[in-house]
Amino acid sequence: MTSYATLTDEDLTAFLDGEVSEARSREIEARVNADPYLQQRLEALALDTELIHDAFGDLLLQAPGAPALLGSSAVTAPPTRRIWPSLVAASLAGALFAGGLGAFFADGGPQNDWRGYVASYQALYVGKTLSHLDRSDGTKAAELAIVADTIGKDIALDALTAEGSLDYKRAQILGFKGRPLIQLAFLSKMGEPLALCIIRGEAGADEAMTSAAMEGLSAASWARDGFAYILIGGTDQAAVDSAAQHFAAVL
Amino acid sequence: MSLTQDTIQNEVRQGLIPLFPRLWRYCIVVTGNPDRANDVAQAACVRALEKAHQFQAGTKLDRWVFRIAQRLWLNELRSDAVRQGGGMATLDEIDLPDPGPDAETNAYARQVMMEVMGLPEAQRTTVLLVYVEGYSYREACEILDIPIGTVMSRLAAARTSLTKKLRTEKGMMS
Missing domain, CATH: 1.10.1740.10 (RNA polymerase sigma factor, region 2, helix turn helix motif)
Structure with missing residues (x-):
């Protein structure tokens, strides 16, 4: 009935949000394909809603515990809460980690070294932590520029994608004892999560590359020109070493 | 009771x-x-x-x-x-809320969040329900107690301004 009426921004929004019937969706698609002006209008509405979804994820981590009136003596962690050991050292110990993860850290615990913390953190990653992320190069480059800037380093997206065996997914700022630490996350061809973490270190404290298994994961670490690095993830040490050599050469 | x-x-x-x-x-x-x-x-x-x-x-x-x-x-x-x-x-x-120096923070995500928070209250609330919480239009209009057409117009307006702002930012950074 309204087939040939003008398509409003609301119609196009509902189309983008999958809120129209299949027949209506096909009709809008056909009209957009045949009309450059409609294409422009659709493009002006083509927001990356996944980005919005992800952007608000961190707010869940910052939520206070449920109020006492709910009778919850234990603070309830949302299922998406990510665990970062340095937070334990800060102030969130106790209730937050009273459950299984408390036992995890108490049982030998990670090494008292940033790389040990990284290894413990990486051990919590699974392929699905990253596999849903499918973002444009523009988004990744913009994110990478901001993240790399926190440690005062220029990192080009090309340097992370040219390696070939790893699919670059995401950059995040983490913290270790008040110092920024960046995490660049990858998926291997086998779907295993890997992370390249970089922290600003002491100038002149260069270290040759060493390989070791940490938390059951393959890892290679090195330090050069005032930055310390670790690449960790999966169980294929040769693959990790090879990718680490690449990163050491280009970063 | x-x-x-x-x-x-x-x-x-x-x-x-x-x-x-x-x-x-x-x-x-x-x-x-x-x-x-x-x-x-x-x-x-x-x-x-x-x-x-x-x-x-x-x-x-x-x-x-x-x-x-x-x-x-x-x-x-x-x-x-x-x-x-x-x-x-x-x-x-x-x-x-301040993410704090030790918190795991994604700087770009925070910028995106600030842009959403810069929208008028009615728009950002609808964006949260549909794009973050994943509710259907029908569910969002029940929560907000508004007609479905209002949900659509809020989202269309939010999409227009966010798409523009995020593109400009990306352009400035690249």
């Missing part, structure tokens, strides 16, 4: 505990300020327990509680916040 009512109240109470972080996030987006979000989220929990007998077992607790929070804010707490003025941040000033 009958045994059944007691059971329903317990169910609501148990359901609210894991729901609380999402409720609080919703309140941050609605109110634009962590202090006000704490107030509204707590008040919504109190109201939900008081009205637990009205909750229909088997329906979605999250939608019901979000709707309670929305009504509390619009009908009662929002006008208090406006009246208090002076000492409190005005409703136009957006304040987000």
Whole structure:
């Protein structure tokens, strides 16, 4: 009935949000394909809603515990809460980690070294932590520029994608004892999560590359020109070493 | 209170505990300020327990509680916040919790969040429900108590301004 009426921004929004019937969706698609002006209008509405979804994820981590009136003596962690050991050292110990993860850290615990913390953190990653992320190069480059800037380093997206065996997914700022630490996350061809973490270190404290298994994961670490690095993830040490050599050469 | 009512109240109470972080996030987006979000989220929990007998077992607790929070804010707490003025941040000033130096933070994500928070209250609330919480238009209009056409026009307006802003930012950074 309204087939040939003008398509409003609301119609196009509902189309983008999958809120129209299949027949209506096909009709809008056909009209957009045949009309450059409609294409422009659709493009002006083509927001990356996944980005919005992800952007608000961190707010869940910052939520206070449920109020006492709910009778919850234990603070309830949302299922998406990510665990970062340095937070334990800060102030969130106790209730937050009273459950299984408390036992995890108490049982030998990670090494008292940033790389040990990284290894413990990486051990919590699974392929699905990253596999849903499918973002444009523009988004990744913009994110990478901001993240790399926190440690005062220029990192080009090309340097992370040219390696070939790893699919670059995401950059995040983490913290270790008040110092920024960046995490660049990858998926291997086998779907295993890997992370390249970089922290600003002491100038002149260069270290040759060493390989070791940490938390059951393959890892290679090195330090050069005032930055310390670790690449960790999966169980294929040769693959990790090879990718680490690449990163050491280009970063 | 009958045994059944007691059971329903317990169910609501148990359901609210894991729901609380999402409720609080919703309140941050609605109110634009962590202090006000704490107030509204707590008040919504109190109201939900008081009205637990009205909750229909088997329906979605999250939608019901979000709707309670929305009504509390619009009908009662929002006008208090406006009246208090002076000492409190005005409703136009957006304040987000400080992630802190040690918190895991994604800087670009925070910029995106700030752009969403810069939208008018009605738009950003609808964006949160549909694009972050993943509710359908129909569910969002029930929570917000508005016609479905209003949900669509808010989202269309939000998409237009966010697409423009995020493209400009990306252009500036690249």
